[in-house]
Amino acid sequence: MSLTRDDVKKVARLSRLRMDDQQLDELAPKLNGILGFIEQLSEVDTDNVEPLSNVARSTLPLRDDVINDGECRDAVLANAPESEEGFFAVPKVVE
Amino acid sequence: MTDLTNLTIASALNGLKNKEFSATELTNAHITAMENARDLNAFIVETPEIALKQAEVADVRYANGTALPLDGVPIGMKDLFCTKDTQTTAASHILEGFVPQYESTVSGKLWDAGCTMLGKLNLDEFAMGSANTTSHFGNVINPWKDQTNPNIDLVPGGSSGGSSAAVAARLCLGATGTDTGGSIRQPAAFTGTCGIKPTYGRCSRWGIVAFASSLDQAGAFARTVEDCALMLNTMCGHDAKDSTSSKQEVPDFTKALEGDLKGKKIGIPKEYRVDGMPEEIEKMWQQGMDWLKDQGAEIVDVSLPHTKYALPTYYIIAPAECSSNLARYDGIRYGQRVEGEDLTDLYELTRAQGFGEEVQRRIMIGTYVLSAGYYDAYYIKAQKVRRLITQDFENAFEQVDALLTPTAPSSAFAIGENDDDPIKMYLNDVFTVPTSLAGLPGMSVPAGLDSKGLPLGLQVIGKAWDEETVLNVARNIERAANFTAKPQILGVSKAA
Numbered sequence A: 001m002s003l004t005r006d007d008v009k010k011v012a013r014l015s016r017l018r019m020d021d022q023q024l025d026e027l028a029p030k031l032n033g034i035l036g037f038i039e040q041l042s043e044v045d046t047d048n049v050e051p052l053s054n055v056a057r058s059t060l061p062l063r064d065d066v067i068n069d070g071e072c073r074d075a076v077l078a079n080a081p082e083s084e085e086g087f088f089a090v091p092k093v094v095e
Numbered sequence B: 001m002t003d004l005t006n007l008t009i010a011s012a013l014n015g016l017k018n019k020e021f022s023a024t025e026l027t028n029a030h031i032t033a034m035e036n037a038r039d040l041n042a043f044i045v046e047t048p049e050i051a052l053k054q055a056e057v058a059d060v061r062y063a064n065g066t067a068l069p070l071d072g073v074p075i076g077m078k079d080l081f082c083t084k085d086t087q088t089t090a091a092s093h094i095l096e097g098f099v100p101q102y103e104s105t106v107s108g109k110l111w112d113a114g115c116t117m118l119g120k121l122n123l124d125e126f127a128m129g130s131a132n133t134t135s136h137f138g139n140v141i142n143p144w145k146d147q148t149n150p151n152i153d154l155v156p157g158g159s160s161g162g163s164s165a166a167v168a169a170r171l172c173l174g175a176t177g178t179d180t181g182g183s184i185r186q187p188a189a190f191t192g193t194c195g196i197k198p199t200y201g202r203c204s205r206w207g208i209v210a211f212a213s214s215l216d217q218a219g220a221f222a223r224t225v226e227d228c229a230l231m232l233n234t235m236c237g238h239d240a241k242d243s244t245s246s247k248q249e250v251p252d253f254t255k256a257l258e259g260d261l262k263g264k265k266i267g268i269p270k271e272y273r274v275d276g277m278p279e280e281i282e283k284m285w286q287q288g289m290d291w292l293k294d295q296g297a298e299i300v301d302v303s304l305p306h307t308k309y310a311l312p313t314y315y316i317i318a319p320a321e322c323s324s325n326l327a328r329y330d331g332i333r334y335g336q337r338v339e340g341e342d343l344t345d346l347y348e349l350t351r352a353q354g355f356g357e358e359v360q361r362r363i364m365i366g367t368y369v370l371s372a373g374y375y376d377a378y379y380i381k382a383q384k385v386r387r388l389i390t391q392d393f394e395n396a397f398e399q400v401d402a403l404l405t406p407t408a409p410s411s412a413f414a415i416g417e418n419d420d421d422p423i424k425m426y427l428n429d430v431f432t433v434p435t436s437l438a439g440l441p442g443m444s445v446p447a448g449l450d451s452k453g454l455p456l457g458l459q460v461i462g463k464a465w466d467e468e469t470v471l472n473v474a475r476n477i478e479r480a481a482n483f484t485a486k487p488q489i490l491g492v493s494k495a496a
Helices: A005-014 A021-043 A073-077 B009-017 B023-036 B048-063 B105-112 B161-168 B185-191 B225-235 B279-294 B307-328 B343-354 B357-370 B375-396 B422-429 B433-438 B467-481
Strands: B043-046 B074-078 B116-121 B174-179 B194-197 B217-222 B265-269 B298-302 B402-406 B442-449 B455-462
Touching: A005 A021, A005 B357, A021 B307, A021 B357, A021 B375, A021 B422, B009 B023, B009 B048, B009 B225, B023 B043, B023 B048, B023 B074, B023 B116, B043 B161, B048 B116, B074 B105, B074 B161, B105 B174, B105 B225, B116 B161, B161 B174, B161 B185, B161 B217, B174 B194, B174 B225, B185 B194, B185 B442, B185 B455, B194 B225, B194 B467, B217 B225, B225 B442, B225 B467, B265 B279, B279 B298, B279 B402, B279 B442, B279 B455, B279 B467, B307 B357, B307 B375, B307 B422, B307 B433, B357 B375, B375 B433, B402 B467, B442 B467, B455 B467
Parallel strands: B074 B116, B074 B174, B265 B298, B265 B402
Antiparallel strands: B043 B116, B174 B217, B194 B217, B194 B442, B402 B455, B442 B455
């Protein structure tokens, strides 16, 4: 299984990474190298094996359903590239 | 005149207690060392004014007998830990200028214990790398030189390369690191320092810039095993702000150091004898076994049959989590923004210009293995193999108390040497990645020098929550190895 340039372009789009043709051409063989490497896993017999997603060795705890944070709007906005009247500012998204 | 930068944390604490020098003198000596060694590029930001302010308060506490556990100890903070009011970048252009409004739990605990912050340490961008060659702020240079070729610059390992270089060159007494697949242990091995990654869940991840959340774990660098134990005592502990942080009781790790290894069984995993491993590393490993035998341990051959699948498993799971975690860098809420014609344009341009090549590569791999049609074949498959790898360790630990392996398959290499081939770079972590996938504690301790005069490390791997045995075995190696060699570049400062 090997990625074509169009596949790479699609993945770049999904990743929200702008790439020009030259970058796509350079990236395709590198990604295929990595995919070839991880392809090895297909030889492992994993029938009846449960996927492991968490090695924390504990169940996720529940906390009391109470407000324990907030009133920090200015701190939240402090690093925003652009903010207006207490909100993050973005380019127009609705015509 | 004593060189204050050559002390251990333990001896510095003694000296401070006995009023042989002040915290301000100790911190000043390290500030001078840090400035002398700027060529190493270990720090992204130096914060001498913060360190001196903290030292001043520490001195007051020493004067009135209320000193804290690590009072006045100058350390470096990996620039992956958010520090309130001090720029935190993860060595990425996309976070350049980001000034956290809050403190990470682990860094906060260290300041609360009296440590002084010399600055923020360089790393691979978003902790993705094994050589500290992917930082937006430039490569970190290893203070050690190849004796057969002293003119070339070597890598300090990665991703915590600033941490390892700074501790080795005596720019700080200790440093924080984070380890996702070996990012503490491999740089420790490359620089002749001690580095420990505790069990997943020991240290809170809150306020640490996330790379792969099911693997990321904070840990410590220092020049002795005891110093690592001292730092862990402060860094570990439950934090309600991290849902994977454990409520497991934190012991006094320094109590685990003494004592030989009578009755202990140490496993040697046969799968770690990889093709092409330098003979010197093989010999060092054998030497390690002999040292442990001399201390009363029984050496037992064990098998971790899925070891060869650990790297491919890691290079599915880590990029998958990375692509999700890094989705937050959108140019809207924080970090750099590149304006575009519309919102999508803004996202794509911001991320393309903000992330470096290796980070983009991993986001792409992660996006691909998580995308519709490939999710089961790659991501679920990798999670299944991850369980098999974890079970291998569980089986081995039914027979033994700890495992001994080399930390890395080579000593430090030249900057640029493995840059052209990502797979070759990934192979550096062949001995450290399995431990990370299983969430187990691992430590690298310097064992000796190779024929180039470069340090080699041995890795001790323990059961979950059994850092104490790891530290005890590492302390026995340290005592036997008596590693006193110093790197060629030192930040030396003869104050006091």
